[in-house]
Amino acid sequence: MRLVFAGTPEAALPALDALLASDRHEVVAVVTRPDAVAGRGRKLLASPVAERAAEAGIEVLKPARPRDEDFLTRLREIAPDCCPVVAYGALLPKVALDVPAHGWVNLHFSLLPAWRGAAPVQHAVMAGDEVTGASTFLIEQGLDSGPVYGVITEEIRPTDTSGDLLTRLSHSGARLLAATLDGIGSGELVARPQPAEGVTLAPKITVEDAAVDWTAPALRVDRVIRGCTPAPGAWTLTGGERLKLGPVTLAPDRTDLAPGELSVAKNTVHVGTGSHAVLLGDVQPQGKKAMPAAAWARGTRLPAGSRLG
Structure with a gap:
């Protein structure tokens, strides 16, 4: 399948690397957040995903908002079959969701419907969960509420920080995302609705x-x-x-x-x-x-x- 990968932070890199290495898919572009001021020098820096894509010679799209008409026009021109997403960091409007034939497939770092939201790993650690995982699901208009393609589980160790846990999940989740896209491409994988019970929310952790x-x-x-x-x-x-x-x-x-x-x-x-x-x-x-x-x-x-x- 022709893919447009959407992601921003370092945690998205293992998934991007896995798809770049795949012989069943072609990553033709990435979508990432605009350059942001960071570091002690307060310099304008590209996201880790943008840097990796540039190294690979892939087109990089940095819309201020995913509903911007210039971005939507370019996305339609690229005509991706599917758009995998890992920690992109912006809400996708329906007009963008409707572009790829197989939709936008998100890798979310929790066992949905638990910990829907921006900070699932942090909330799982803070809540004292013993097991978490990652899920791939078809993005719809609700918050992380779309039907699920697949899951993997991961034990939370007694000394894990959210950084430790996210590092492990980013690698195991990358394999899950690649397998999910393989199944979608072959027509063998069907998404199933999330259960109505067990929904918990994971809003961004503030200072x-x-x-x-x-x-x-x-x-x-x-x-x-x-x-x-x-x-x-x-x-x-x-x-x-x-x-x-x-x-x-x-x-x-x-x-x-x-x-x-x-x-x-x-x-x-x-x-x-x-x-x-x-x-x-x-x-x-x-x-x-x-x-x-x-x-x-x-x-x-x-x-x-x-x-x-």
Whole structure:
């Protein structure tokens, strides 16, 4: 099949690479979000998908909005059989959905109908799910509600960050997407409606959502931090400034600390929660690089009784 691939971040690259390597399909163009300002230099940068497509010599389309007439005209000229989608980042209007004969097929990183929305991996980690996965489905006007072609499952490990889990899912999901397109192309695969039960939503995690509530139980604190790593990054306040937090370790033997209370030793920093303490890992003060919590505590010279939050 002739394919136009839609995607933007690094997590979409394994799927794009798998389709570029396929001998059953031809990726003739990619659709991605417009260049955006990023990095310390605040330079205008192309998306990872745009860069990979340029390396492969493939046409790159960067519509400000997928309903822009110039984009729709070019899409009709290309006349793709199908448009696979991985984390594109914009809602597709019906006029665009109607262009390819086999529609737009999305690789979504959850076991639908669970965790429909922009941040399924982060929400799965934060909710303490033990198993998640990826689904391929035909995009329709509803939010991730279209009929499903296939699924794969993935165990969520106790120390997984959302970044760890997304990396694994992006590779296993790439194989699922390629197999799905093979089945669509051969006519052997039929999408089946999602069940009405079990729908949960996964809206984008904001910076405010990533603030750690030290009055919550330690297990909840651990899940929030892992779910927000690497983005948007869990944080707390110290001395009126934000302190970014890396993953922590549960310390059930320490029940002597109040929520947010710090206990600093030579090589360790414990923080109290609503249940028992956690051991801080790496932290990152504003304007500085990440460092071990003990090094931060020594450099900050925290007074006795200091608290976070």
